[in-house]
Amino acid sequence: MGDKLWGGSFKSDTDKIVDNFNASIKFDKRLYKEDIEGSMVYCRMLAKQGIITSNEAATILNALKEIYSEIERGDFAFDETLEDIHTHIEKALVRKIGPLGETIYTGRSRNDQIVLDTRLYVKNSTIKITNLIKEFQLSLIEVAEKNQDLIMPGYTHLQRAQPILLAHHLLAYYEMLKRDRSRYEEVLKRTNVLPLGSAALAGTTFNIDREFLSRELKMENVTANSMDAVSDRDYIVEFIFTSALLMMHLSRLSEELIIWSTQEFNFIEISDAFATGSSIMPQKKNPDIPELIRGKTGRIYGNLISLLTMMKGLPLTYNKDMQEDKEPLFDTVDTVEKSVTIFSRLLKEISFKRENIKKATEKGYLVATDLADYLTYKGMTFRKAHHIVGDMILSAKEKKKELHHLDLHEMKHFSPLIENDVYGWLDPVSCIKRRNIKGGTGPETVEKALSKAKEELKS
Ligand code: ARG
Secondary structure, three states: OOOOOOOOOOOOOOOHHHHHHHOOHHHHHHHHHHHHHHHHHHHHHHHHOOOOOHHHHHHHHHHHHHHHHHHHHOOOOOOHHHOOHHHHHHHHHHHHHHHHHHHHHOOOOHHHHHHHHHHHHHHHHHHHHHHHHHHHHHHHHHHHHHOOOOEEEEEEOOEEEEEEEHHHHHHHHHHHHHHHHHHHHHHHHHHOEEOOOOOOOOOOOOOOOHHHHHHHOOOOEEOOOHHHHHHOOHHHHHHHHHHHHHHHHHHHHHHHHHHHOOOOOOOEEEOHHHOEOOOOOOOOOEOHHHHHHHHHHHHHHHHHHHHHHHHOOOOOOOOHHHHHHHHHHHHHHHHHHHHHHHHHHHHOOEEEOHHHHHHHHHOOOOOHHHHHHHHHHOOOOHHHHHHHHHHHHHHHHHOOOOHHHOOHHHHHOOOOOOOHHHHHHOOHHHHHHOOOOOOOOOHHHHHHHHHHHHHHHHO
């Protein structure tokens, strides 16, 4: 029956095509670190419980360490007929120390082992990604502070709406990423739970110390139901969902950078080192990096849907379908780590074309809301003021003027309430300054938001 972990009740060998189709080693070899870590702690627990002797444990631990270094060095042969990472490590252990190597599988099934491995893997990835998001937030703050006085158009429907500070715009993304980080922290809580002791599905008959295992693996709890423990993949689904949402945020910012770098907007330039050219059109400079991040977001959504769909019809408990959870998980980790890392760098490679941005802010009646507010302060209802300002814009448009180009005489035609002080309401700087309300785009509020953000990132 070859080198399989099963087959005692089989009369003939598996067909090669089955070995190939069944094997997960091509991708689950990535779990070697978690698999060995789990086995080492399990081995120490078996000794503590008197299931193996401490000498036996020492021999096993040494051999596991050797296997670990061999894999790290690339000195370890992976072989499809050995199915998965658990089989590989167990067989290598037996090759080194004989049947003693088999003892660390007492009370353990690959069903709870794979759950432990992926839980540890999701935990490590979550911690890593959370730190990368922090870096990204620091980059946002750096760019915001460097351009703290830069006023630009804010948009709704992608139509110029009201002046805002670029720093305020960037801090909007800081907030999204702050929620992403807290979602990953939630994922971590539900992931960091020990499944060992569940064995195949019903729990083990051996006297294993689950609390010891949980403590040693720095986990927060032990699973409460062995059947749930071996069939639960919620922690992977949640991890991918959280990643999908993070990617959605990165994708929206990517979209903005792509738009801002068009000739039509012409607000930013991405440095040569972070842009690409065209093989046929010599004048082109393309924003490939944000485009790729926008594109890769789709992959992560795909990974999420793969997993949800794979799980939805599975009866309790373990089913081989679940082996299909790994590739979407690994792909998500790789894509998110790379995307967040390169995006942090990209942010610092953007220069803002202040003159163009200023011109865009001054054209298109972005101060219209403030003019309506002005009339409201003078005693009119806002609805009426809105209507009057609408009329003023119509007339200004016909004269090809902006609102501040209308003289007082022209203004008074629309309302006698308008006085000379109106002009103080019509420049973008004053619009911004009037919005120091909590959460607004006023310079003092934005200054405070920046300090608060920096404080949050320290903790
Ligand atoms: N490679 C398997 C997986 O990823 C490990 C668990 C195998 N369990 C089993 N009963 N065949 O799902």
